[in-house]
Amino acid sequence: MDFNDTPQEAEYRTKVRAWIDANIGEFRDVPDTMDRADFVARSKRWQTKKYEAGFTGITWPKAFGGQGLGPMNQIVFNQEESRFHAPTELFSIGLGMCIPTVFSHGSQALIDRYVAKALSGEEVWCQLFSEPVAGSDLAGIRTKAVKDGDDWVIDGQKVWTTNAHLSDFGIIVCRTDPSKPKHKGLTMFIVDMHAPGVEARPLKQMSGGSDFNEVFFTGVRVADSHRVGAEGDGWKVALTTLMNERLAVGGKPRHAPGYATLLDMAKRVQRDDGAAIEAADVRQRIAATYIADEGIKLTQMRALSALSKGEMPGPESSIAKVVVAKTMQDMAAFALDLSESGGFVTGAETDPDVARLQGSYLWSAGLRIAGGTDEILRNIIAERVLGLPGDLRPDKDLPFNAAA
Amino acid sequence: MNFDFSDDAKALREQARRFLDERATTKVARTQMAADSPYDTMLWTQVVELGWTAARVPEAMGGLGLGGDEACVLAEEIGRSLAPVPFMSTLLATEALVLVGTEEQQTRWLGGFAEGALIGCVGWGEGDAASPARAGAKVTGDRITGIKVPVPDLMAADVALVSAQGPDGVQLYVIDLSDPGVTREAADTIDLVRRHGRLTLTNAPCAPLGTPDTYHEWLDRAAILTSFEALGTASAAMAMAIGYAKERTAFGQKIGRYQGVKHKCADMYIKLELARAHALHGAWAMQDGAAELRQAAAAARVASLDALAYCAEENLQIHGGTGFTWDSDCQFYYRRNRAIVAALGSKTWWSDRLVRALERRNALAA
Numbered sequence A: 001m002d003f004n005d006t007p008q009e010a011e012y013r014t015k016v017r018a019w020i021d022a023n024i025g026e027f028r029d030v031p032d033t034m035d036r037a038d039f040v041a042r043s044k045r046w047q048t049k050k051y052e053a054g055f056t057g058i059t060w061p062k063a064f065g066g067q068g069l070g071p072m073n074q075i076v077f078n079q080e081e082s083r084f085h086a087p088t089e090l091f092s093i094g095l096g097m098c099i100p101t102v103f104s105h106g107s108q109a110l111i112d113r114y115v116a117k118a119l120s121g122e123e124v125w126c127q128l129f130s131e132p133v134a135g136s137d138l139a140g141i142r143t144k145a146v147k148d149g150d151d152w153v154i155d156g157q158k159v160w161t162t163n164a165h166l167s168d169f170g171i172i173v174c175r176t177d178p179s180k181p182k183h184k185g186l187t188m189f190i191v192d193m194h195a196p197g198v199e200a201r202p203l204k205q206m207s208g209g210s211d212f213n214e215v216f217f218t219g220v221r222v223a224d225s226h227r228v229g230a231e232g233d234g235w236k237v238a239l240t241t242l243m244n245e246r247l248a249v250g251g252k253p254r255h256a257p258g259y260a261t262l263l264d265m266a267k268r269v270q271r272d273d274g275a276a277i278e279a280a281d282v283r284q285r286i287a288a289t290y291i292a293d294e295g296i297k298l299t300q301m302r303a304l305s306a307l308s309k310g311e312m313p314g315p316e317s318s319i320a321k322v323v324v325a326k327t328m329q330d331m332a333a334f335a336l337d338l339s340e341s342g343g344f345v346t347g348a349e350t351d352p353d354v355a356r357l358q359g360s361y362l363w364s365a366g367l368r369i370a371g372g373t374d375e376i377l378r379n380i381i382a383e384r385v386l387g388l389p390g391d392l393r394p395d396k397d398l399p400f401n402a403a404a
Numbered sequence B: 001m002n003f004d005f006s007d008d009a010k011a012l013r014e015q016a017r018r019f020l021d022e023r024a025t026t027k028v029a030r031t032q033m034a035a036d037s038p039y040d041t042m043l044w045t046q047v048v049e050l051g052w053t054a055a056r057v058p059e060a061m062g063g064l065g066l067g068g069d070e071a072c073v074l075a076e077e078i079g080r081s082l083a084p085v086p087f088m089s090t091l092l093a094t095e096a097l098v099l100v101g102t103e104e105q106q107t108r109w110l111g112g113f114a115e116g117a118l119i120g121c122v123g124w125g126e127g128d129a130a131s132p133a134r135a136g137a138k139v140t141g142d143r144i145t146g147i148k149v150p151v152p153d154l155m156a157a158d159v160a161l162v163s164a165q166g167p168d169g170v171q172l173y174v175i176d177l178s179d180p181g182v183t184r185e186a187a188d189t190i191d192l193v194r195r196h197g198r199l200t201l202t203n204a205p206c207a208p209l210g211t212p213d214t215y216h217e218w219l220d221r222a223a224i225l226t227s228f229e230a231l232g233t234a235s236a237a238m239a240m241a242i243g244y245a246k247e248r249t250a251f252g253q254k255i256g257r258y259q260g261v262k263h264k265c266a267d268m269y270i271k272l273e274l275a276r277a278h279a280l281h282g283a284w285a286m287q288d289g290a291a292e293l294r295q296a297a298a299a300a301r302v303a304s305l306d307a308l309a310y311c312a313e314e315n316l317q318i319h320g321g322t323g324f325t326w327d328s329d330c331q332f333y334y335r336r337n338r339a340i341v342a343a344l345g346s347k348t349w350w351s352d353r354l355v356r357a358l359e360r361r362n363a364l365a366a
C-alpha cells in the first residue's frame, strides 16, 4: 500500500503545478467584494485559461474535444487547483453533468455545436430536471413537449434550477407521451435559455443567496435536431446525468470547515470549567467529525486506487454525499454551540471562522437535499448495493395520465 | 496511489473465508458455549496447519515472516466467523514479541506459536481500570504482583503479556503461566463463546517486554488488528440482518421494503465502509511505520467499534422476537461486541487518544 503518485501521475502533477503557479494570478484568493457579473466574468476568465492550456475535459475522449486522459489526471488537476480559490462552480453542472449527457446520447451535430464552447467557458449550462411536483420522483415531471412540424413546443415549469439565470443553455427533460407509464413517456432536449418564452426567476435560498431559480416555459420552440437521445428515452438519458451528478457532488465542498476548524476553535474557547478542548463531549465530537471527514477522504482514495489501476471503484463510493452533508451540518452546529452567543450573531463584527461556520450550517441544509436527499441516497444504498427490495411504487406501471 | 491490500493478502483472505465458512459456522460457536475446553482444539489444529499462527513470526524463528496486511485479513475473517480459537490473543502477543522482544524472548515463544505448541494471550484490564494507559499491577525487580481480568483466552494460554507499572511507567511484561506465583481461573463474561480468565500474580517472575513507549506502539498495532476483527464481526451481523430483511414478511410485504428497516441496513453499510477506510489506513501506517500510526490506529478503533455496536444491536432489532431468543445467532454478535470493546478499551478512551494525536499533529504543523 502507498499513497504515492505513479511516475505518470507525478509527471502530470509537476506539469499542472507549474502551469497553475504561473497562471493563478488574480485567482489566488477570493476578492473581498464581487457582484454577480464579476463572478461570472471571473469564472469565465479562469475557464478560458484552462481551456487554452489543455486542462479542460481532461478525461473526455479527444473526439469530443477532451484530452483523452484518465480519471487520475483529472483528480491530480483538481487537487492542485484546490490549493487556491479559483472559481469553478459556475461550470460544474454544465461540464460535470450536462455535456457528458450530450456526448453520450446526442447527435454529432450537437456535439460539434456545443461541447467546445462549454469547455472554453463561453457558454454556461444548467440542468432543468426538478419541478414543483417532482424532485426525488423525477419521473413524475409534467412539463410537456408537443411535436409541431420539425419543432417541439415546450410548456411548463422547472424549479430549483441552479444557475439558470446565468445560463445560455440547459438540458431539459419533458413529458412527450402522457399515455405511457411515467418512466416511458419522457424525452430530453437542449433548450436555449435566451429563447422567447423562457423566463428564469431567481429564487432566494434560505441561506440568503440566489443560486437557484424557477424557470417558466411558455410555447418555447426547440428544433427536433436538439433532442438528446430517442423520443421516449428521456429517463435513460436522465440517468446518465444523475450518475455523473453523484460523481460530481460526492465529497466535502472545497474549503468547507472540517474537524481541524473544530479543533482550533475548541482550543480557544473557554467554558465554565476550562478550555473546551479538555471536555470529554468536545473531544468525542472532534473524533466523530474526524472519523466522518477523513473516512470519506480515505474512501475516495480507495476509489482512486481502483481508477489508478484501470478498475471501476467499488460501491463504497456511494456513501460520500450522505455522510458529508450531515457531518457538515452536525459539525457546524456543534462549533456554533461553542462560539460566542452560540454563534448566533451575524454581521461585520463576527469572527471570520464563526461566519464561515454559520455559512456552512445554512448551506449544509441544502446539500442534504440537492442531488438526491439523504433518504433517497439511503434507499439507493439499501436497494442497489445491499440488494433489499425496492419501495412499492403504485404508479409505476400506470399510464401517466391515469395515475392520481 | 495504491490504497488497497496486496493481491497476496487478498488471496489469503479468500482462502481463509472459504475455510472458515465451511469449518467455523455459528454452530461451532454454539457448541463452544457449552464445551468444557476453553476453545475448539480440533479447529485450532487446523488453523495452525494453515500457517495462520506462523504468519507474523519471522522466518528465522520458524514462521512465514508475512506482513501486517496478512495479519489484518486473517483477523477480519476470524472476526467474521466467530471461530472459537485463541487466534487473536496469540496474534496480539506475537505482534508485541516481534515488535520489541529480545532474541531470547522471541526464541522462547514465537517458534512455539508458529507450530501451535504454545498459545499466547494479553491482558491489560483490572476490573476497575478503564484506561489501558494505567495499571495497578506493580513490578518490583523481576517480580510482579497484581490482578488482570478479564484476560481473553487465559485458560488456553501458556504465556501472558500483561501491562503493569514498572520503574519507567506502564508497559508490557512477559509472564510464563507455568511459573510459581501465577494462579488463574475462568472468569464469566458477557461473551459466552470466547472464554476469559482472571489472572492473579503474587510476586510472580516477569520480564520486561520493550518500554513504556513501545507499549503504546503495540497498543496502536493491536487496535488496528482488532479493528479488522471488529469489521469482520460487524459484516457478519450486517449480512445476517440483510438476509432476514429479504425473507421475513410483515403486513403483506418483506420487511426489507420498509425504510425503517432498509435505512438501518444502509447505515450499517455506511458505518462499516467508514470503518474499513480507517482500518485500511491503519494497515498502511503499520506496514509503513508512518508517523500517522497513532492517529490512524485510534480512528480505526473508534470507527470499527461504532460500526460493530450498531450492526450487532440493529441486527437483533431487525430480527424481532426471534432475535431475542437463545437459539438465534444474533446474540453471538451482540455479545462479541462487548468482548471486542473489553479487549482493548472503550470508544471513549480511543476517541480521546485520537484527539490527542490530532492536537499533536496540529501543533507540529503550526
Ligand SMILES: Cc1cc2nc3c(=O)[nH]c(=O)nc-3n(C[C@H](O)[C@H](O)[C@H](O)COP(=O)(O)OP(=O)(O)OC[C@H]3O[C@@H](n4cnc5c(N)ncnc54)[C@H](O)[C@@H]3O)c2cc1C
Residues within 6 Å of the ligand: A093, A127, A128, A129, A130, A132, A133, A134, A135, A136, A137, A159, A160, A161, A162, A163, A212, A366, A367, A369, A370, A371, A372, A373, A374, A375, A376, A379, A391, B259
Ligand atoms: C441547493 C439545491 C440545488 C439544486 N439544484 C438543482 C438543479 O440544478 N437542477 C435540478 O433539476 N434540481 C435541483 N435541485 C432540486 C433537487 O434535486 C430536489 O430538491 C431533490 O431531488 C428533492 O426533491 P424535492 O425537493 O421535490 O423533495 P421531495 O422529493 O418532495 O422530498 C420531500 C421529502 O420527502 C422525502 N422523500 C421523497 N421520496 C422519498 C422516498 N421514496 N423515500 C423516503 N423519503 C422520500 C425526501 O427525502 C424529502 O425529505 C436543487 C436543490 C437544492 C436544495
